Amino acid sequence: xxxTKKMSVPSLLFLLAAGTIIAxxxxxxxxxxxxxxxxxxVNIILSSxxxxxxxxxxxxxxxxxxxxxxxxxxxxxxxxxxxxxxxTFGQAIFAPELALYFFPVTMFIGGVAAxxxxxxxxxxxxxxxxxxxxxxxxxxxxxIVSLFINxxxxxxxxxxxxxxxxxxxxxxxxxxxxxxxxxxxxxxxTVFVIRRFVTSTYGKGIIAIHQDEIAAEIMSVNTxxxxxxxxxxxxxxxxxxxxxxxxxxxYINPNSFGILKSTECLVMVYLGGMGSLSGSIIAAVIxxxxxxxxxxxxxxxxxxxxxxxxxxxxxxxxxVLKWVIIPLILVILMQFRPEGxxxxxxxxxxxxxxxxxYEFK
Amino acid sequence: MLDxxxxxxxxxxxxxxxxxxxxxxxxxxxxxxxxxxxAHGDIFMVGAYIAFFLAMFFLxxxxxxxxxxxxxxxxxxxxxxxxxCGVALERIAYRPLRRxxxxxxxxxxxxxxxxxxxxxxxxxxxxASRKSFPELIDKVVYNIxxxxxxxxxxxxxxxxxxxxxxxxxxxxxxxxxxxxxGISYDKFAIPLMGIPIDTIIMVTxxxxxxxxxxxxxxxxxxxxxxxxFMGALIGWKAFIAAVVGGIGDIKGAFVGGFLLGIVEILAMxxxxxxxxxxxxxSILMIILVIKPxxxxxxxxxxxx
Numbered sequence: 197x198x199x200t201k202k203m204s205v206p207s208l209l210f211l212l213a214a215g216t217i218i219a220x221x222x223x224x225x226x227x228x229x230x231x232x233x234x235x236x237x238v239n240i241i242l243s244s245x246x247x248x249x250x251x252x253x254x255x256x257x258x259x260x261x262x263x264x265x266x267x268x269x270x271x272x273x274x275x276x277x278x279x280x281x282x283x284t285f286g287q288a289i290f291a292p293e294l295a296l297y298f299f300p301v302t303m304f305i306g307g308v309a310a311x312x313x314x315x316x317x318x319x320x321x322x323x324x325x326x327x328x329x330x331x332x333x334x335x336x337x338x339x340i341v342s343l344f345i346n347x348x349x350x351x352x353x354x355x356x357x358x359x360x361x362x363x364x365x366x367x368x369x370x371x372x373x374x375x376x377x378x379x380x381x382x383x384x385x386t387v388f389v390i391r392r393f394v395t396s397t398y399g400k401g402i403i404a405i406h407q408d409e410i411a412a413e414i415m416s417v418n419t420x421x422x423x424x425x426x427x428x429x430x431x432x433x434x435x436x437x438x439x440x441x442x443x444x445x446x447y448i449n450p451n452s453f454g455i456l457k458s459t460e461c462l463v464m465v466y467l468g469g470m471g472s473l474s475g476s477i478i479a480a481v482i483x484x485x486x487x488x489x490x491x492x493x494x495x496x497x498x499x500x501x502x503x504x505x506x507x508x509x510x511x512x513x514x515x516v517l518k519w520v521i522i523p524l525i526l527v528i529l530m531q532f533r534p535e536g537x538x539x540x541x542x543x544x545x546x547x548x549x550x551x552x553x554y555e556f557k
Numbered sequence: 558m559l560d561x562x563x564x565x566x567x568x569x570x571x572x573x574x575x576x577x578x579x580x581x582x583x584x585x586x587x588x589x590x591x592x593x594x595x596a597h598g599d600i601f602m603v604g605a606y607i608a609f610f611l612a613m614f615f616l617x618x619x620x621x622x623x624x625x626x627x628x629x630x631x632x633x634x635x636x637x638x639x640x641x642c643g644v645a646l647e648r649i650a651y652r653p654l655r656r657x658x659x660x661x662x663x664x665x666x667x668x669x670x671x672x673x674x675x676x677x678x679x680x681x682x683x684x685a686s687r688k689s690f691p692e693l694i695d696k697v698v699y700n701i702x703x704x705x706x707x708x709x710x711x712x713x714x715x716x717x718x719x720x721x722x723x724x725x726x727x728x729x730x731x732x733x734x735x736x737x738x739g740i741s742y743d744k745f746a747i748p749l750m751g752i753p754i755d756t757i758i759m760v761t762x763x764x765x766x767x768x769x770x771x772x773x774x775x776x777x778x779x780x781x782x783x784x785x786f787m788g789a790l791i792g793w794k795a796f797i798a799a800v801v802g803g804i805g806d807i808k809g810a811f812v813g814g815f816l817l818g819i820v821e822i823l824a825m826x827x828x829x830x831x832x833x834x835x836x837x838x839s840i841l842m843i844i845l846v847i848k849p850x851x852x853x854x855x856x857x858x859x860x861x
Contacts, residue, residue: 256662320842324849327593331800332845334793335838342834353831455793459669466666519677523670530670531653534663 204554206384213380220373230376232488234444237379238437239480241386243464244473245433250462251470251540252394253426254406256330257317259337260434261457263310265344265450267435268442271306272359273350275299275443280361284349292365299366299378303439310435311428313340318427322420337458344450355449359442379440386433391473393429402426403471463526469536474543479536483522490518560703565826566819571710571779573818574717577811578772579795580802581724582765584810587799588741589761590655593665596646596672598792600766603675604639604773605690605783606683611635612691624693631693635774636767643766644759646671652755672792679785690781713775720768721811728807733760741805794837801841803854812852817841 216233219225225233242260249257277285279295290298316339320332345353366374393399401422404412413419442448460483468479498513507513529536544551579601586594611634615627622630650671654664697708728734736757739747748754776791777783794817802813817837824836845851 256665320846320849324845327587327804328800328845328849328851330593331797332842335797335842335845338793338834338838339842342831342838346829346831346835455789459673462666462669466663470662514681516677516681520674520681523673523677526670527650527667527674530659530663530667531650534654534657534659 201552201554209380209384213377213384217373217376217380220376230373231444232484234375234379234440235488236481236484237383238441238444239460239464239484240383240477241433241437241440242461243468243476243480243483244387244390245430245437246461246465247468247471247473247476248390248394248402248426248430250465251472251476252402252406253423254470255321256326257333258330258455258458258462259317259333259335259340260430260461261453261455262337262340263313263431263434264438264441264457265340265448265453266313266431267306267310267438268448268453269306269344269350269356269438270309270435271302271439272356272442272448274302274305275362276358278302279365280358282358292361293369295362295365296369296374299362299374300381303378303382303436306439307432307435310438311432313435314428314431315424316340317431318424321423321427334455337453337455341450341454344453353450355447357447359448360446363443363446375440375444379444382436382440386436387473387477389429389433394473406471463522466536467526467529469538469540471540472536472538472542475536475538475541478538478543486522486525487518490521491515494518561826563702564704565822567704567706567710569819569822570714570815571818572822573815574713575772575776575791575814576795576798576817577717577814578720578768578775579792580799580810580814581720581807582768583796583799584802584804584807585724585737585761585765585768588805588807589737589758590651591661591741592651593668593796594765595665595669595792595796596675597765597769598788598790598795599672599675600639600643600646600788601769601773601776601792602679602783602785602788603642604635604766604770605777605787606679606688606773607638607642607770608635608774608777609688609690609783611638612693616691624695628693632771632774636770639770639773640763640766643762643769647759647762652758672789676785676789683785688783690777690783692781693778709779713779716771716775717811720771721807724764724768724807727764733757737761797838797841801844801851803851806851806853809851809853816852 216225220230242264246257246260249255273285275295275298276282278289278298279292281288313336316336317329317333321329324332344350350356363375394402401412401417401419402425404415404417405419405422409419438453464479464483465476467483468475468477494513494515494517501507501513502509538546544554579597582597582600583594586592586597608631611631612627615622615630650667651664654667694709699706699708699711728737736747736752737760739750739752740754740757744754776787795814798813798817799810800813801816802809802811804810820840821833821837825833828836848854
């Protein structure tokens with residue numbers, strides 16, 4: 197007897213993924229929509245991994261993009277070094293066809309590198325708390341970004357490109373949308389890992405630290421070790437997101453991993469609600485769709501407002517306006533529903549009837 | 558060699574003055590409200606823009622006013638208008654949250670978002686073209702030995718030192734300052750003593766924002782190109798400087814600002830300029846790791 201409750205979510209997701217991939221393969225959905233779908237995946241990884249620290253552990257960290265940068269650079273550099281002929285790194289070490297099989301490996305190495313960089317924040321967090329920790333994470337983000345700017349080998353401030361070749365090499369083996377498959381795989385992996393982690397007895401230590409650090413320590417939670425694990429897990433998963441991000445765009449630039457990117461992560465976490473995994477997934481989806489949707493809504497609103505002569509002809513609504521609208525939404529949200537969309541509850545707490553149909557652990 | 562060190566130190570003092578002025582605003586608000594006002598860097602930007610529009614308004618007026626007269630009018634007006642902006646932010650965004658007794662973190666996020674709204678709203682409505690600030694006073698260069706100083710740089714340094722002493726006097730001598738210290742000590746007991754807590758918080762925002770406005774004018778005069786994101790990076794850095802000094806303590810913010818200025822200028826003098834952020838932040842991070850509460854901060858013991 198197969199446990200239908202347990203299998204319902206994975207099978208539903210599998211159907212969704214397979215449907216999207218098949219639709220992409222037969223070009224039923226165009227490249228732009230595919231890219232948006234992939235960015236939704238990346239943002240889900242970012243927000244749910246950031247939620248470990250800002251939600252479950254309750255610390256205010258604001259330097260998530262730095263770890264993403266480490267993952268992006270390490271994965272891209274490794275891939276380009278191993279599987280392509282490039283000016284910087286010379287001949288390919290392995291045959292380009294192998295890129296397909298070793299992509300998860302390089303992604304994993306990128307994640308590990310990002311996790312190790314997470315130590316930069318994790319170790320100071322033993323002694324420091326609150327706002328001081330926020331500064332350390334902020335400073336860590338600045339340090340990582342300016343480190344990459346100063347590495348001339350990998351392009352410095354000009355950025356690093358060539359990851360499209362890896363994608364082409366994968367498509368040479370079998371012409372199917374590989375990046376879409378990888379994004380689905382790693383997104384599922386991330387959410388699965390986080391869910392398993394925070395519901396395990398071991399992972400509940402993190403929530404205990406959120407409630408009261410000293411009390412948690414008295415209750416024999418090894419707080420330092422829990423913090424270390426939480427920061428490393430969070431930054432490692434952010435590294436995965438970075439690796440995917442680099443290969444989706446095919447070009448990375450240190451400045452795209454600055455404070456603004458970290459702010460995006462913060463927006464997603466607080467939009468969804470601290471300590472709610474389904475919240476951060478929903479928030480990531482809404483956020484990405486909002487950003488992409490405003491790309492069309494703003495010009496439309498511009499023409500509409502010009503047709504009805506409300507604003508002068510010389511003035512045009514610019515795309516920058518979306519970075520006014522999104523923060524405004526969050527400010528209003530904070531006034532009326534400060535705990536975010538979901539609070540610290542999951543989807544099944546909101547709709548108890550759903551519990552009949554699925555169980556996701 | 559020695560001359561270049563002194564020249565660099567002088568430049569560092571001027572550069573650090575901006576950080577100090579902004580950091581003082583951060584630390585005032587933090588000391589009273591325990592709130593990291595992330596919008597403060599953008600209030601500095603707003604100050605620079607207000608100064609720009611005021612200066613252009615007076616320059617285009619028929620009065621034919623001379624530069625120094627305009628400057629004398631622009632400085633107080635900018636400080637007033639910037640503090641109006643800061644207080645508006647407090648009234649609209651922070652106070653309702655505080656009344657509800659929302660988690661401190663939500664207020665911080667609101668502040669962060671308000672900063673984004675200010676800078677991107679500016680970009681969207683005023684356009685991406687950079688504004689160049691008019692030259693209001695003639696530049697005079699003094700040479701002492703081989704160190705060259707301009708009147709503007711000396712003015713910047715002197716005004717930041719003056720501001721520090723005035724602020725220190727306000728905090729330690731006046732009744733409002735006493736109330737501010739009281740709130741930061743115990744914000745639940747203070748209203749019971751009949752002290753209007755909202756007024757005191759408003760005064761704090763007026764003080765902090767007007768300092769940011771002053772920093773905005775001085776910055777716009779020293780580096781006369783304005784862009785909407787000028788406040789973002791300098792604001793983050795000033796905040797880090799305030800924390801390194803020990804946030805909540807105005808001496809700490811003042812010293813931290815100058816420390817960051819000196820570290821940055823010296824790093825630029827010795828290494829290529831792209832290493833500036835790397836070295837500055839690494840040093841600050843090491844300081845924070847060794848002394849987690851900052852240079853002048855006092856560790857608070859947590860009770861269960």
